[in-house]
Amino acid sequence: MRSALALVAVSLFLAPSVASFAQVPAPTPVDYLAETPTRAPHAMVVSIHHDATDAGVEILHQGGNAVDAAVAVGFALAVVYPAAGNIGGGGFMLIRPSSARGIGKDAALKHGSPVFLDYREEAPAAASANMYLDAQGNIIPQASITGPHASGVPGTVAGLAYAEAHFGRLTLAKVMAPAIRLARDGYVLSAEEAANLQSPNLTQFPASHRIFQRDGNFYKAGETFKQPELANTLTQIAADPTSFYHGKLAAQIAAFEAANQGLITAKDLAHYEVKERTPLVGSYHGLEVLTSPPPSSGGIALIEILNILSGYNLPKIGPDRSPDQVHYITEAFRRAYMDRTDYLGDPDFNTLPLAEMAQPYYADAWRKTIDPLKPTSSADLVRPAGYLPDPTTILHPQKEDNETTHFSIVDADGNAVSNTYTLNFGFGSGVTVDPLGFLLNDEMDDFTSKPNTPNAFGLIQSAANAIAPGHRPLSCMSPTIISDPPITDLYGPIAKPGSTPTPTRPGKLRLVLGSPGGSTIMTTVANDLISVVDNGLNIQSAADAPRFHHQYLPDVLQFEKAFSIPAVEAMKARGYTTRRAAEFDEKSQGVWGDSELIAVDPTTGELLGGQDHRHHFGKAAGY
Template sequence: MISIAAIRRPLPLVLVSLAVPLFAQTAAPYTPTTAKHAMVVTIQHDASDAGLEILKQGGNAVDAAVAVGFALAVTYPVAGNLGGGGFMLVRMRTDKHGKLLKTPEAHFLDYRERAPGAATADMYLDKDKNVIKGMSTSGYKAIGVPGTVAGLTYAQKTYGRLTLAQDMAPAIRLATNGFVLSAEETKFLQTKYIEKDPESHRIYQRNGDFYKPGETFAQPELAKTLTIIATHPDDFYHGDIAKRLAAFVQAGGGLITEADLASYQVKDRTPIYGKYHGYDIITSPPPSSGGIVLVEILNILSTYDLPKLGPDRSAAQIHIITEAFRRAYMDRSDYLGDPDFNTMPLAQMADMKYADAWRASIDPVKPTPSDVLKRPAGFLPPPPAVLPAHESPQTTHFSVVDKDGNAASSTYTLNAFFGAGITAGNGLGFALNDEMDDFTSKVGVPNMFRLIQGPANSIAAGKRPLSAMTPTMVLKDGKLILVLGSPGGSTIITTVANDIISILDNGLPVQQAADAPRFHHQYLPDRLDLEKKFPRTVAEQLKAEGYVVNQAAEFDEKTSGVWGDSELIAIDPKTGVLTGGQDQRRHFGKAAGY
């Protein structure tokens, strides 16, 4: 039986704790990295070292984040990219010259991909208005106008302290001289998804002579492209690179033109702010759905004493948290899209009275079936007709904090694994996104992750698709205490919520929070997803309570059965010591600090 203690109460600041979660016996025996001055955490160790190198040269958090972004384009080509897009949340305590600001400033840089000018709402439908399988997920017509280069160069120029050439030097070196591949990284390069694309097969798979662990992987064409960007960043959108890229995509039947590239702009947006048990949350606005859904989840949970229900990942806690997930994702389904094309009820969704009304509908002992869930009346406008959209888990996140307390939290993506499965030819040497798949294709047709969204996310020329990417920061009494985010497609928001709850509510150390088994519910389909290593006893309890439980790859030992990749930094508000939590679901990442 699950019980509830719905009492608002102040929480102590606990970033390190003796709290014992149910999964403690399975936690990875990994010692987190601590540092006194600065920290970089990424999924790939060479990229982390690139960021640290820039910090030691006097660069700030944005310089380091830019260095990491370009380095991951070399060392993690399944998601790191020049041919994709993403978001970067920055919080600056100093200006770009190192002078302390009177008030810290937070900015959300939107460098999400855009639909080409020739894109249409029905471009992936056949003559009978049925979705053409695979057309939006692979090949040239799946490619959106990339934003990464614009985003990273804008960040560097606007907030960085060094020069772009300095920040890009590590990436150029890694592409020119190569980097040593681990066993896990060689497996990524051996994927069948890119075998049919000549450029991808040649560059990443050595024309079938697959790279082996311990070998060095150099990318001379990418090195030349990076070198041009470092000295002439506008070339990617207005110069020779733009001409070569547009010509290549059009030759393959894609839509991107030189005009599409020339018209691309980074959006410097206002972040979304929320509160949770006395903490301040700074997070992602649309076209990310992540921030507002995260705030809505935390608002619903704000009166529960979760530790009183049971330890971290106990069935009692999971029930209440899952019901908050369910309700917030219902709103995500109906209302969110590109803010340049839609008006969205964000203030109403973040209203605490609305959260109170949602909370009142949560049964203390059993789940609410999604098909009978009713939104509280009187808060939001009627939703438009429901449409689906896609969201891929093949993304990556990195977090940075510098010696002055400036911070950057960035999530970027190619969308699917190696994006569209196409690598740009004409001497360019970088993978291209399949971000058009993140738009709605047809009414009533579920996407590959069964994620439902509204017509606010329909395809239109120049539009940015909705995303779940959720770079986030947490403050206490004005002091930065947590920088976080994750890849994972539709599971990103729940992964970030899991991490926040584990650290702030349950007192888990940052590394243990990163490694904790994850759970996810997204309203539809009406099922509770659990990672493979989730304790079986808890899964059985949840089934007994009435949940349809899907434990990822529980019968397939060849499948990892995991999702997401938390790259966390916690800052002790008393000592200033930084602790990096590098997700041990992958073993080639690194938390690097000094």
């Protein structure tokens, strides 16, 4: 077992996912501890949309592995969940083979090592550090969020096609068939989905208004939504995915951008490539934590949080979501987010102190600064000296928002995929590439726009995330997989007496985790993991449990509306500044994130799916 962080190589954050497009009535409170997971003996797919989940299960039944199913789900969500599912955005895929034989066609996984695919968007060549500032140096409202200047070069098509080509068993055409069918024949809208399509972000752009809103004759619950232009685009991608970056589709995208004052050119598209990165590896209570490296900030922050908390017996301190537990967990959040603020950015252009951040003795030093009775003011928080280099630059803001989506998959062989991808804000930039039928991201907003100017969520960070051509913006997306430690060959050849045995195969799979939610992604993943590993909740209860969040700045402890009011008041009495999500909006659910989780029953080996009930059209299913 690797006791802290194993870094072999270092090669979205998106804001709280509240009901951002249409107000829907707050759900009747449920006892999350009484929730039960979906069970399947062999394979499991969990996503935010039932049609996308069904697409993944269909591919598994056809002999596909977890990666084949993931590619099918990813393209299907581009059709049925246009707020975040996409071919015009980007994301991260974490793949964990179940054995030393590896998975799929690529030799990189033949020895059973996990891989992290970075298909995050890139800044176009025309991007510049001050592109969203006016002549006086002030941020131009909405410039990095809405419209043609907001988009980075999309990575989703390249990422999903790369995953299929290297790690799948089937063909791209076969795994894309469900998505093409859903776009061509349509899918039936629920009331929640129909209301979401009324987003004003779509109304202001003619193609988006036409496709998603029927020019103002808004779709209603029970109607079938067809997207023939998107079906045609997906068909072309299935036949030749390189055309999106080098061929006919690339030419159409570049022509559309030029005609609409966009930044993305044919050269930008041709320059884009998927990057294989080595996942970060930590440990928590004897379990291996496989998680996301930069340009994700979430993985290293999660490892820091868990390292700090590993020194406490949380169940002895109090039950799940109790004030005493919330206190210690919040103080771990605060310290990890301080380090995230100062040190993280694109690893291809910055040297990041990841190994130092993940050391257990650094967590020990942080732990000594936590008062057991009261909070540490963020303004007074001092990093333990001698463990990390001094932050090199002044602080810069980080902007990320809410429309990301996550899905988790385990196949019958035990191979696992944890995938998070995004458009950034709901429906991205709002711009649909006409006549190709897909929405473009607004990921340029994830870069720093102006020093010392916190965004709407108060997040700040270093100049390592400055806008520059070819750079990838920092993200909080944190696909994560938890397992038993690798199994080692105690009797095989060892190079030197007393040396550590070489792991020969992965340990047993335990959890597949991830969520959208912007700055809350890392805390959501941590909450889910702690609820299962420390507090013994089943995976469905963990997905539905009310969430809490602290991100160092602003110095506010945030709670979902469903969180126990006495517990919130208890935290306020301890000295925390507290805030309940959408507290004064009676129609808002006051929620964030969307956990789509899988656990493995340690006794029976049965797969347990937890589909987040904050949305009402998701599904956990398997066979």
